[in-house]
Amino acid sequence: xxxxxxxxxxxxxxxxxxxxxxxxxxxxxxxxxxxxxxxxxxxxxxxxxxxxxxxxxxxxxxxxxxxxxxxxxxxxxxxxxxxxxxxxxxxxxxxxxxxxxxxxxxxxxxxxxxxxxxxxxxxxxxxxxxxxxxxxxxxxxxxxxxxxxxxxxxxxxxxxxxxxxxxxxxxxxxxxxxxxxxxxxxxxxxxxxxxxxxxxxxxxxxxxxxxxxxxxxxxxxxxxxxxxxxxx
Amino acid sequence: xxxxxxxxxxxxxxxxxxxxxxxxxxxxxxxxxxxxxxxxxxxxxxxxxxxxxxxxxxxxxxxxxxxxxxxxxxxxxxxxxxxxxxxxxxxxxxxxxxxxxxxxxxxxxxxxxxxxxxxxxxxxxxxxxxxxxxxxxxxxxxxxxxxxxxxxxxxxxxxxxxxxxxxxxxxxxxxxxxxxxxxxxxxxxxxxxxxxxxxxxxxxxxxxxxxxxxxxxxxxxxxxxxxxxxxx
DNA sequence: CGCGCCAATTTGTGATCACAAATATCCTTG
DNA sequence: CAAGGATATTTGTGATCACAAATTGGCGCG
Numbered sequence: 054x055x056x057x058x059x060x061x062x063x064x065x066x067x068x069x070x071x072x073x074x075x076x077x078x079x080x081x082x083x084x085x086x087x088x089x090x091x092x093x094x095x096x097x098x099x100x101x102x103x104x105x106x107x108x109x110x111x112x113x114x115x116x117x118x119x120x121x122x123x124x125x126x127x128x129x130x131x132x133x134x135x136x137x138x139x140x141x142x143x144x145x146x147x148x149x150x151x152x153x154x155x156x157x158x159x160x161x162x163x164x165x166x167x168x169x170x171x172x173x174x175x176x177x178x179x180x181x182x183x184x185x186x187x188x189x190x191x192x193x194x195x196x197x198x199x200x201x202x203x204x205x206x207x208x209x210x211x212x213x214x215x216x217x218x219x220x221x222x223x224x225x226x227x228x229x230x231x232x233x234x235x236x237x238x239x240x241x242x243x244x245x246x247x248x249x250x251x252x253x254x255x256x257x258x259x260x261x262x263x264x265x266x267x268x269x270x271x272x273x274x275x276x277x278x279x280x281x282x283x284x285x
Numbered sequence: 286x287x288x289x290x291x292x293x294x295x296x297x298x299x300x301x302x303x304x305x306x307x308x309x310x311x312x313x314x315x316x317x318x319x320x321x322x323x324x325x326x327x328x329x330x331x332x333x334x335x336x337x338x339x340x341x342x343x344x345x346x347x348x349x350x351x352x353x354x355x356x357x358x359x360x361x362x363x364x365x366x367x368x369x370x371x372x373x374x375x376x377x378x379x380x381x382x383x384x385x386x387x388x389x390x391x392x393x394x395x396x397x398x399x400x401x402x403x404x405x406x407x408x409x410x411x412x413x414x415x416x417x418x419x420x421x422x423x424x425x426x427x428x429x430x431x432x433x434x435x436x437x438x439x440x441x442x443x444x445x446x447x448x449x450x451x452x453x454x455x456x457x458x459x460x461x462x463x464x465x466x467x468x469x470x471x472x473x474x475x476x477x478x479x480x481x482x483x484x485x486x487x488x489x490x491x492x493x494x495x496x497x498x499x500x501x502x503x504x505x506x507x508x509x510x511x512x513x514x515x516x517x
Numbered sequence: 518c519g520c521g522c523c524a525a526t527t528t529g530t531g532a533t534c535a536c537a538a539a540t541a542t543c544c545t546t547g
Numbered sequence: 548c549a550a551g552g553a554t555a556t557t558t559g560t561g562a563t564c565a566c567a568a569a570t571t572g573g574c575g576c577g
Contacts, residue, residue: 070561095527106563109529109530126568126570141440152377211443301531327559337533341559
C-alpha cells in the first residue's frame with residue numbers, strides 16, 4: 054500500500070513523532086485519505102522515511118483525537134462519515150465554537166478586530182477569483198484567530214480536534230454552497246465583536262456552522278456514507 | 286521516583302498499552318498524582334512491570350486527552366489546576382453535558398429511567414451513610430448512564446476526557462458541598478426525562494455542573510493553584 | 518466452477534539497545 | 548562558604564529484533 058504523504062523534512066517540529074503527526078494531520082485536512090481507508094504503520098513509515106516508532110506514537114495521538122479510529126483487529130483506519138455522525142459533530146461544534154466566540158467578544162482588542170477584517174477581505178477576494186484552496190485556508194485562519202482570542206486554550210484544542218474530524222468533508226461546501234455568499238455573516242460577527250456583544254457573536258458563529266454542516270449532512274441519505282472528493 | 290500504581294494484571298484489556306492506560310486513568314481519577322508531579326516513562330514501567338513501549342503509547346494518548354501535559358523539555362507532568370482553568374472546563378462541561386442530557390431525553394426508554402432512579406437511590410443511601418467513595422462512583426455512573434442514552438458516541442468520549450481532567454478536583458466537593466443535598470436535582474432531571482422535555486433535562490444538568498464547579502473554582506484565589514486531597 | 522483449508526506473508530505489539538538531551542552531583546575555585 | 552563548571556546519571560527518542568495475530572494467496576476437494 055502506498056500512502057500519499059509529503060516528506061517530513063520541511064517541518065520545524067522537534068521530534069520525528071511530531072513531524073509524522075503534522076504530516077498525517079495535513080493529509081487528513083486535505084482529504085488525501087479515503088473514508089474507511091486502512092493505514093498500516095510500516096507503510097506510513099516507509100512513505101515518510103522513518104521507522105515504526107514515531108508513527109506508532111503519532112497514530113496513538115490522532116486516534117485519541119478522533120481523527121482515526123482503531124478497529125477490533127487492532128488496525129487503524131480513517132473513520133467513515135455518516136449522516137448521524139455529521140449531525141452529532143455539527144451540534145458539538147455549534148456548542149463549543151459558539152462558546153469560544155462569546156468568550157472572544159469579551160477579550161477582543163482593536164488589533165484582533167483589524168486582523169479579522171483583513172482575513173474577511175481575503176476570503177471575499179479568493180471567493181471572487183474562484184480560488185477555493187485559498188478560500189478554505191483563510192476561513193480556517195479567520196475562525197481560529199477568533200477562537201484564540203477567547204484565551205481558552207483547552208477549548209481551542211478541542212475545537213482543533215473537531216475540525217480534524219469534519220475537515221475533509223468541508224470540501225463538499227465548494228463550490229455550490231459558498232456561491233453567492235458574500236460574507237454578510239462575518240461582517241455581522243465583526244460588528245458584534247466591536248460592540249462587545251458576546252451573545253450576538255455566538256449566534257453568528259452558531260448559525261454559520263449549523264447551516265454549513267446541515268448542508269453537508271443532507272448530501273448523504275440516512276444510512277449512507279459520505280464520500281470525499283479530492284482537494285483541488 | 287516511585288509511582289503509586291496498582292498492578293495491571295487484573296484488567297481485561299487486550300494490550301499492555303491499554304492496561305497501562307487504564308491504570309494511569311484510575312490513578313488520576315482517584316487523585317493519586319499530585320498536580321504538577323512529573324512522571325517518567327521508566328518509573329511507570331517499573332511500577333507496572335512493563336517496558337517503556339506500552340507506557341510511551343499510553344502517555345501519548347492521555348496527553349492528547351488533556352489528562353497530562355508535555356513540557357518543553359519533553360517530560361510529562363500532571364497539569365496544574367488554576368481557577369481560570371476550572372472555570373474554562375466548567376463552561377465546556379456545561380455546554381457538552383447539557384447537550385448530552387437534551388439528546389438523552391429524546392432517546393430515553395422506561396428501562397433507562399428505572400436504571401437512573403435506582404442509581405439516584407444508591408447515591409442518597411451512600412450520602413446518608415457518609416460513604417463518599419461509593420457516592421462518587423455512583424454519581425459518575427448516573428451521569429454516564431444518562432449521557433450514553435443520548436447515543437452520541439463522540440460526545441460521550443469527549444465528556445469522558447473532560448471528567449479525566451476535572452475528576453481529581455471533584456473530591457473537593459466532599460463532604461462540605463454535598464452535605465444537605467438530597468438529590469432534588471436528580472429527581473427533577475428524571476421527571477424531565479419521563480416527560481421527554483429535553484430543555485428541562487439540559488437545564489438540570491447545566492445547573493448541577495455550574496454550581497459544583499463554581500464551588501471548586503472558589504476554593505482557589507485568582508492566581509492560585511488548587512491542591513488535591515488524597516481520595517478517601 | 519465455487520468453497521474451504523493451509524501455508525506464506527503482512528502487520529501490530531512489546532522488549533532491548535544506542536544515542537543525545539536534560540538533569541543531578543560533585544569538585545574546584547574565588 | 549558560595550558559585551560555577553565539569554562529570555556522572557537519568558531520561559526521552561528512535562531503530563531494530565522477535566513473536567504472535569491477522570490477512571492474503573493458492574491449492575485441493577467437493
